Amino acid sequence: MVVILKPNADKEQVENLKQWLQSLGIETHMSVGMTHTIIGLIGDTSNVDMDLIQSLDIVENVQRIQEPFKNANRKFHQDDTIVDVAGVKIGGGNFQIIAGPCSVETEEQICYVAECVKKSGAGLLRGGAFKPRTSPYSFQGLKAEGIQLLLEAKRNTGLPIVSEIMNISHLPLFEDVDVIQVGARNMQNFDLLKELGMTRKPILLKRGLANTLQELLMSAEYIMAGGNENVILCERGIRTFETYTRNTLDLSAVPVLRRLTHLPIVVDPSHATGYSYLVKPMALAATVAGADGIMVEVHNDPAHALCDGPQSLTPEAFDQLAKGVFAVRPFACR
């Protein structure tokens, strides 16, 4: 951390700051310049509250040099984390396709889609039981019944299942769910993250619409600080001014996160783009960019999906996508 003092900062206050930092076990080095004086902080600054220092009268600016995340930081944990989901591995060279419908609707639907995506090579089944919808008047998911139907599809196919939680009080319903998803809108629902940190379940953490990659890693840190290291990060598009796509898929996130963290990284091209014709090109792109997996919406009858229809693929289109993904996977960057 570097603290830049205001010109003519009061010397006594500067001395107080130095002593306070030393009391935290931080060494300080002063560079006295023509207009500004800079204090370099040396030691473990991840617990130092930047805001507190920033707020001092004598301080012009504070800049972090070390990243504020620790458990998720590759610098302190060089090997890739491999998340084991009921025997299906993600990360550290293990690549998985997660596929399934946006919403679970009927037993027939979810079991049929599960069979299809398994045949095409998917390693995990996704399906929404609790659905975050912008409008209170839109379909909100089958809830507990949806989880039961997913479990039925799991029994039939052996595919581990991924489903989104919206409320910590629903945690008991997720006992047999293999991966708990935290949606983009809840990425900074810190109380939810803390509770999930108390479990040892794999957590699929989606990036918020307006969140930086550093904030995504800080949210992973909330989960990991509780002792749960099974965190899978998911890039799913950010909000920009462009309107031809639902969101803007930020694919550079894959190699950037690869460098910053040891956690596995998956990409969701369905929600990121919002249109089925964009899913395959972005899935292939995510794969060669080095993602550890992709997450794709598949529906037996997209024309009648109860939500998010325009971005869902038919099982046939998904099969084509999977073939393409597996074909380019050997050429992926790492």
Next chain:
Amino acid sequence: MVVILKPNADKEQVENLKQWLQSLGIETHMSVGMTHTIIGLIGDTSNVDMDLIQSLDIVENVQRIQEPFKNANRKFHQDDTIVDVAGVKIGGGNFQIIAGPCSVETEEQICYVAECVKKSGAGLLRGGAFKPRTSPYSFQGLKAEGIQLLLEAKRNTGLPIVSEIMNISHLPLFEDVDVIQVGARNMQNFDLLKELGMTRKPILLKRGLANTLQELLMSAEYIMAGGNENVILCERGIRTFETYTRNTLDLSAVPVLRRLTHLPIVVDPSHATGYSYLVKPMALAATVAGADGIMVEVHNDPAHALCDGPQSLTPEAFDQLAKGVFAVRPFACR
């Protein structure tokens, strides 16, 4: 709602769509064009799922004409809503300043600040007991104890209190809190909104960092759909590329929301800008733009605030701000 069909849409499918819409009580008018056919939907379309129609094979595009919010919509409720907070009124010509520290820290601190802001003309006291922080390693608030200290300050000054909730399980702790705040990061925590809709407490709903005004109104709709009409909207800055300010205060939101909704609108220039020197100019600007109130961070000793220090005002600076706000208030747009 206007549905634009694809060129050469299958006639039978178009007929099916028309009949399905009619079964929902919606009338349809067709405009057959050279390249496109347009179906105009006539009737109450607020319950029609746009996504469902968008997903049909024959549909190129669907556009709403009516806003998707109903309870919050000024078209259906022309008079301003006046929210009564323990006798202190906001909206419909009633203007209030809400002031207090970012975090409640000690009894001495909160009671001193409460006295000061009351003397300067604040109508409500704010203070954070539960604090959403990006890092799990930052101070997270005094929690239940913070609420107790706020209640102590309320007993001393008579000022109603405003405090943020982060977790629905904490609701019992907020029994004597006069206004429950939903923070920007929880604006689309729909389960929290639904539960707050079951109470009859005034709710201060902050706009999310990347949320449109329509989404803000849809979140208000979640609360109102439960029967709680005491919703106060709060503009507190959105995320943009500009870095000199913490967020970008979107002050046009005030007159835009004024036209769209009957709910009271307050502005938080402290969080929006992130720097104390910007708070007064933006507070005055919000006032003349027609806000029903402003919400300002005040701290007895900003240099040592445990969080958000740089944007807090001293009681003296707040007194100057309040004088300025009351001076320009008679000239405000409505």
Next chain:
Amino acid sequence: MVVILKPNADKEQVENLKQWLQSLGIETHMSVGMTHTIIGLIGDTSNVDMDLIQSLDIVENVQRIQEPFKNANRKFHQDDTIVDVAGVKIGGGNFQIIAGPCSVETEEQICYVAECVKKSGAGLLRGGAFKPRTSPYSFQGLKAEGIQLLLEAKRNTGLPIVSEIMNISHLPLFEDVDVIQVGARNMQNFDLLKELGMTRKPILLKRGLANTLQELLMSAEYIMAGGNENVILCERGIRTFETYTRNTLDLSAVPVLRRLTHLPIVVDPSHATGYSYLVKPMALAATVAGADGIMVEVHNDPAHALCDGPQSLTPEAFDQLAKGVFAVRPFACR
């Protein structure tokens, strides 16, 4: 400037960097930390190419402490610049309303509007002769004829005129134009800025849709580096995800720029918002926030304006706006 070295940076290369900086007249101070070493640069770093240092193998990061603008910087020029436009002053306590139609259309129109806005208190007349339009198929302005009509209106009313230049080859046409406007889309047309720096005309420089305030000041610097200090900055909204307004007016820009620079700052609420009903509230807000002027579109018959109609005011509505602005002006922040 602070240079943060990579862990284990090659010592010889570090020594080379230090010597090179010293050859530029820059002193260096080293802070050797546990994981990183920091070099503080002391001296005038405004000519040091950050990118060059950033590109060195041994460097992790470079951060500026001093702003990269010099002529526009209040630190080196503490008094407000007052731009004198044919006797009409802007800045340093002098406030002006600039008003007129988006496009000059006919002699009758421009002369009528000029009379009206003068009566209401405008100090300058604006009018577009060359119009930047997104589509090549839209009306592009009356060009040279438009300038002639503006000059006619100037002769009639005595109001100095403001008009936009799009092409440096048109400069001779602007000989009698009092203020040359650089539009948002040309804010980083550096060759145009350099040429305008060679003139001594007042330049109204509009902020680009996606430009930071620092970039706006760097563009001002291009003009000022040529010796032309008559630069007026204009905030006119930035591009965000919000769709109820055409752009998002960033009103915090006024007090931020006030602190960073001595140049006058005006606000254009017409283009920023895109709707006439938002112009008055934002004009008042800009005024109390401390702007040195506002720029407003006024049209004799907004319903038939050839461009930008929805955001134009009638002369009557403008008169109301001007009365409001003059009423709140005494309470403005400085």
Next chain:
Amino acid sequence: MVVILKPNADKEQVENLKQWLQSLGIETHMSVGMTHTIIGLIGDTSNVDMDLIQSLDIVENVQRIQEPFKNANRKFHQDDTIVDVAGVKIGGGNFQIIAGPCSVETEEQICYVAECVKKSGAGLLRGGAFKPRTSPYSFQGLKAEGIQLLLEAKRNTGLPIVSEIMNISHLPLFEDVDVIQVGARNMQNFDLLKELGMTRKPILLKRGLANTLQELLMSAEYIMAGGNENVILCERGIRTFETYTRNTLDLSAVPVLRRLTHLPIVVDPSHATGYSYLVKPMALAATVAGADGIMVEVHNDPAHALCDGPQSLTPEAFDQLAKGVFAVRPFACR
């Protein structure tokens, strides 16, 4: 185009609007609804000024159904355009790598880099002679001399050359330049676009930092309206809130543009990301997403490049990138 009338719109004015539209050769169809009436416009509306209609008192909203671009529109020109650059083809299945230094510095440098990139498989050589720099104090390019050095490298290697123009008065200097680049900051420098439309040179048009894909196509339209159909579109990142990358590469732009237009599409991963370690993953991703080419910065000695160093590759790294790109190219989406 769909015009949505205000509730209770004056009937005579509505009749006038209909007659005016008919005088333009546009048919109108009315849908009278409960709260709104909709007019569907049938015929070629690309010349109808939406703003004009929007500005009418009786109009609530106008929405385009047809895209406003015509020459660039795939609907009216279904086959891919193939741009022929001195015998090197781009588009319609022809893929090219464009490579070279950000700035031309010396004859030795540009000729050496040209040799290297040719050996690795690049089809065109890029190099900046005129450099748009945010600061007037940064290196601005070798200008005319830079063009001469590029031509020297072209004579040596036979590679056609690409270089950026910033000022229309420089056009004569570009007589032997094979592709003229319009930079992101000049994407809406409409006068420059018009002049380039008068030439028959291939134009590489870069997307602006805050421009939508529709605006990019409208800028292409400016060039094509002059009769020059040799336009190559270039995605190079947009401005968002994320700070780990210089810009956010919007890779969905490739398949979106593919559907909207017949023009070739190239991607510049160097400027989009700003860091050399991100260039290869994004180049591969762009290739499989279906781009017609990529544009990459290569420097003989990135550590001493005069500008944009951090994002340049060494010839060795570029060779690896090219091998990867050619390996995945057969699997690209079309």
